[in-house]
Amino acid sequence: MRNWLKSVGIVVALGGASVAAIAQGNNNAVLLQGPATAIYESDVLNDAKRMPEEMRSSFLAKPESVAQMVEALYVRRAIAETARSSGLADQPEIAAAIKIATDKILSDAYLQKFNAEHKPDNKLAEAQAKAAYAAKKETxxxxxQVHIAHILVxxxxxxxxxxxxxxxxxxxxQAGADFAQLAKDNSSDASSAVKxxxxxxxxxxxxxxxFEAAAFALEKxxxxxxxxxxxxxxxxxxxxEKKPARTMSFEEVRPELEKQYVQQSLQTARQGEVERVLKxxxxxxANMEAFSARFADKK
Structure with missing residues (x-):
């Protein structure tokens, strides 16, 4: 704890400009600087990972949105620094919660690295998918199916x-009006009308x-x-379009078969890692039973 406080004191002594310069030197610019802490670009990028990937860039492209995130991150970090300075981090319950949270972050990062290192080669995944398809092609x-559009009144x-x-x-x-436009302008089914x-x-x-009977009665x-x-x-x-029942081609099912093989391979590798750790x-x-016994009367 004392070493951590000492490092904070050094940061404060350096001042805002020095901290910003250090961060920029690491291509990690300061976005909001306080007396004892700061929020960096890397903080925003990491927090933004909670969002769906397709939303991330549009959110980060708006300075006002980023400002709100930075402010929230800064308030949380500043309060956390105050909590540390007051000794809260040394309380057994808080220290245990911090350790569990840290364990989760580190183990998740390790498993991500583990998956990348154990992911099957693309050629092997393709070969396995072909074998699975050939073995059960009839399944x-x-x-x-029918590809249809409709207008609902x-x-x-x-x-x-x-x-x-x-x-x-x-x-x-029937007279030649654009069906899609008629649907957009008149259909009560809002989700399909826009399409x-x-x-x-x-x-x-x-x-x-x-509806089904009418849809499948159409032929041309x-x-x-x-x-x-x-x-x-x-x-x-x-x-x-009307598609009769058929056996799907390998190319149609290939992505799913390859995905299944990769997932199964990674699951097997992860299970092996779990067994190695537990071994x-x-x-x-005795301690397990004594622990549970303390709660037996509280059921």
């Missing part, structure tokens, strides 16, 4: 009006019976269904 079945209160609107939209589509009504590939059992690309009523309202369905340890059963 890789794709069911009959909900019958909230006036059923006749909803049906009449759907019939009008169908007539417009021009596109529902993607759909297989049996995923839709209400009336761009064919339109009549107005169909379901529990949700009135639908117009457009067929893009060097020994249980103290």
């Amino acid at each position: 890789f079945k794709a069911p009959e 909900m019958n909230q209160e006036d059923d006749a009006a909803a049906k009449a609107k759907a019939e009008k939209l169908l007539a417009e589509a 021009g009504g596109d529902l993607g590939l759909v297989s049996h059992g995923r839709m209400v019976p009336e 690309p761009n064919q339109l269904s009549p107005v169909i009523k379901s529990q949700f309202g009135y639908h117009i369905i457009k067929l893009f 060097a340890a020994s249980w103290n059963r």
Whole structure:
């Protein structure tokens, strides 16, 4: 603890400008400097890893968003420094919690490194995937599917009006109006309306019976269904493509088979590492039983 406090004193003595210069020299610039601590670029980058990767860059590109994160990090770090200075870190319960948190961070980092070192070679993964496919090719079945779009008109209160609107939209589509635009402007299904009504590939059992029957009755690309009523309202369905049931090709299933092989290989390697670690340890059963006994009367 004394060594840590001594290092803090040196940082304070150096002053804000010196600390910033040191950080910049390491390509790790100071973003917010306080009297005894600071927040660096690396702090923000590490904290940002909690976000989904696809959101990270857009968040970090906004100075106001980064400022909020930096402020929150600084307040937490400054309070933590105060807690250390007051001796809280030396309290047994707090010290134990810090050790457990540190263990988790370090063990997670080690396992990430372990996985990278034990990940199977791409060629081996491909060969194993090919072998798995050849051994059970008949099990890789794709069911009959239709690629469809739809327009939904909900019958909230006036059923006749909803049906009449759907019939009008169908007539417009049959006359050559852009189906996607009609869906965007009129469909009550907001999630598909933004995509021009596109529902993607759909297989049996995923839709209400009336809708499913109408969708799979369509045969030719761009064919339109009549107005169909379901529990949700009135639908117009457009067929893009119909795919019969078939055996999927190796290339279709290759990514998943390779992923499964890599995961299984890593799991086996990790289990071996766990067994290696545990082999060097020994249980103290008497202490275990004594520990549990202290809680027996509190159940």
